[in-house]
Amino acid sequence: MTLAAAGSEIERLIALLARLPGLGPRSARRAALTLVKKRETLLLPLAAAMAEVGERVTVCSVCGNVDTTDPCTVCVDASRDPSVIIVVEDVADLWALERASVMRARYHVLGGTISALDGTGPEDIGIGRLVERALDPAVREVVLAMNATVEGQTTAHYITERLEPLAVTVSRLASGVPIGGELDYLDEGTLAAALNQRRPFR
Amino acid sequence: MTLAAAGSEIERLIALLARLPGLGPRSARRAALTLVKKRETLLLPLAAAMAEVGERVTVCSVCGNVDTTDPCTVCVDASRDPSVIIVVEDVADLWALERASVMRARYHVLGGTISALDGTGPEDIGIGRLVERALDPAVREVVLAMNATVEGQTTAHYITERLEPLAVTVSRLASGVPIGGELDYLDEGTLAAALNQRRPFR
């Protein structure tokens, strides 16, 4: 869409906003207009927050979480149980589990799943690093908190095989997670129940 | 929501994103994560675009459009018919009519409607400035392109009364606009038809 009446700067802002998940072209226009109208209270603070996140936020070299420190706040938190690693596909899943706040453990963010279709192999999603972490004698349990999708469960099975020789218990979320569902869509209560009822992988 | 695992910078970004129309808390988290992952291609360009819009975009002192120049691109566009002013409630409606691109005229953005409930009077929405503009002998027609809502039509009636003593034709959009509907939700074809079939106000 060419929007000569709005000036190329606003057009560019709309085009970039439309690339955010959840915003289509129309809602991107609404958002841009809201930003222009709320220059002091929303536009400038948001621009500053983005610049700051862009400058300061990094990926944790231990677990794959995003934070302003490396290792991240979760990894260096001494009050967390060092014997449990919860494996998730995505940072959004880590956030979802933290909101459920039922286990004070550490995480391992895969950043994807094994997928023959996409050509994503075990090493593309940091399973090697997970095995290394699980070799630490302090680690006694690895909780597989994958999505209940074909790819998620394929990945969970593969990880279980890789961890079989190790002295760790591999568990998975209870079947409270709906078949085909994605973790990040679930309410805190369901996630808490699924974590509390976790059981050995097989 | 406290999200200690994400760092206060990302939490602040999520809180600001959630204030955009169309984004709830969950989609704001998704958007923040997308931004972090697409630092170079989305986060930094968006931060820059916002800063630039914040620095350069201003409200046109003639018509109320937003642009980087004052008067705006539309107001100084010599190729537009200087005899017609299209009155709209909001800049989003101006954009919608420009997309329909059926009339090359100028606009007057009210920035609201007369509303006894909200205590918004005629002078709060720049009707005085519209009357002044309509006094220009070059102006021969004022097209009222209000939303087909009670407030929009109340405002249209009031403007018609104010313009009655003047030597201008007051017209309104054809009844192609659905009752209770809002301009910015309509497709280009419907808007084009409504503009082409405009008729005298009463």
Ligand SMILES: [Zn+2]
């Ligand atoms: Zn970490």
Ligand SMILES: [Zn+2]
């Ligand atoms: Zn203007």
